[in-house]
Amino acid sequence: MRGVHPNDSAILAENGLGLQAVFNLVDLPPDMLAAIEAVETTEGYRQLLVFGHGGRRMWQALAGSKWKGDEHPIDRFSTDVVARFFAEENRGNRYTLLFPQQPGVIPLQQLGKLAGWHHASPFRIGVNARWGSWFAYRAVALADTSFAATKPMPDASPCESCIDKSCLAACPAASVDGDIELDACMNERLQDGSRCAGTCLARLACPVKAEQRYSQEQIAYHYGRSLETIRSYARKNQPGTG
Numbered sequence: 001m002r003g004v005h006p007n008d009s010a011i012l013a014e015n016g017l018g019l020q021a022v023f024n025l026v027d028l029p030p031d032m033l034a035a036i037e038a039v040e041t042t043e044g045y046r047q048l049l050v051f052g053h054g055g056r057r058m059w060q061a062l063a064g065s066k067w068k069g070d071e072h073p074i075d076r077f078s079t080d081v082v083a084r085f086f087a088e089e090n091r092g093n094r095y096t097l098l099f100p101q102q103p104g105v106i107p108l109q110q111l112g113k114l115a116g117w118h119h120a121s122p123f124r125i126g127v128n129a130r131w132g133s134w135f136a137y138r139a140v141a142l143a144d145t146s147f148a149a150t151k152p153m154p155d156a157s158p159c160e161s162c163i164d165k166s167c168l169a170a171c172p173a174a175s176v177d178g179d180i181e182l183d184a185c186m187n188e189r190l191q192d193g194s195r196c197a198g199t200c201l202a203r204l205a206c207p208v209k210a211e212q213r214y215s216q217e218q219i220a221y222h223y224g225r226s227l228e229t230i231r232s233y234a235r236k237n238q239p240g241t242g
Contacts, residue, residue, distance in 0.1 A: 004089035005147050006049060011089060015081045016058025019135055021050040021115035022150045025142075032110065036142070039105050040096060044144055049095070050111055051082055051139040054131035055212040058138070075100040078138035090145065099140040108137045116152030121159055123167050123180055123202035129155035132209030158208045170205035172196065186230045198223050 006012060006020035024047055025033060036042060058077075062068060067077040079097060086095055098105050109126060112118030117135065118126035127133045130153065168174045172195070173184040180202065189196045199219055214222070 003093060003145060003147070004085075006051070006085070007150065009085055009089055011081065011085050012051065015061045015077075016053045016055075017051045017078065017081055017138055018057065019052035019054045019117070019131070020150065021052075021111070021117070022145075022147045023048045023050070023114065024149050027149070029110075029114075032106065035105060035107075036098065039102060040098060040142065042142060044094070045096070045142040047143050047145050047147060047149075049141045049143050049145070049147075050115060050137065051078065051141075052117065052135055052137050053078075054135040056215055056218070059215060059218040074138070082139045082141060086143075093143055093145050095141045095143040095145075097139060097141050099137065106140055108140075111140065112137065114152065115150070116154065119157035119159060121167070121206070122165065122174075122178065123171060123200060123206070124182060124185065125200070125203060127158060127206070127208060128153060129158050130209065131212055132158075133203050133206055134209060134212040134214055162208075164207075166205040166207060167202040171202035174202070186234070189227060189230060190234060197227055 025042055062073060062077045065077055067073045070076045086093060109118050112126050117128050119128055121127040125133045168178050171180055173188040174180050188194055
């Protein structure tokens, strides 16, 4: 059976993982390859595959899946879709998941930059001209595939041509010089009654591909999880708790 390139996969497309990148291992930056080899052997593998989603399609597919009520529904759903991609469309190939199984092994934003997906934004979330900020990385795998490597998205950062900077105007944590520091953002979200607790006002104000914006349910899920992480971090770093 001839393998199906991720770009042509019906399984990935119908489940919302329609954003993919294929890298040859020999072409990866040395520091990234070293980070991978520190935790997982690359022997027998030729490529690194990145699976992402953009817009609402993945969440819609997840809602009708068996993983909807799982403790980590997106991770379980995404890894299941990738497993089907190999089992049904690339039966002769082996793969090993690095993410989400081993978070932190690969800097995802660095991968996004290599793929042309990630351009820095004032609100500290990657943005591109095709999806705005409404995309995310869902799985990264070593594979013994021989797919044609994908070319980076050619589009320039949409922030470079943005005049209004509506994201900064909407952000209560933005400084007078137009900077949004991570600590200021986290502190704002921890405030009682913060309008940023369950969302990102700056992200919502960004006009780039606003039609791809996640549903309210998906936004609430992601920002609810991130708020839990911020609260946990704050508790661990309170004076006297170390």
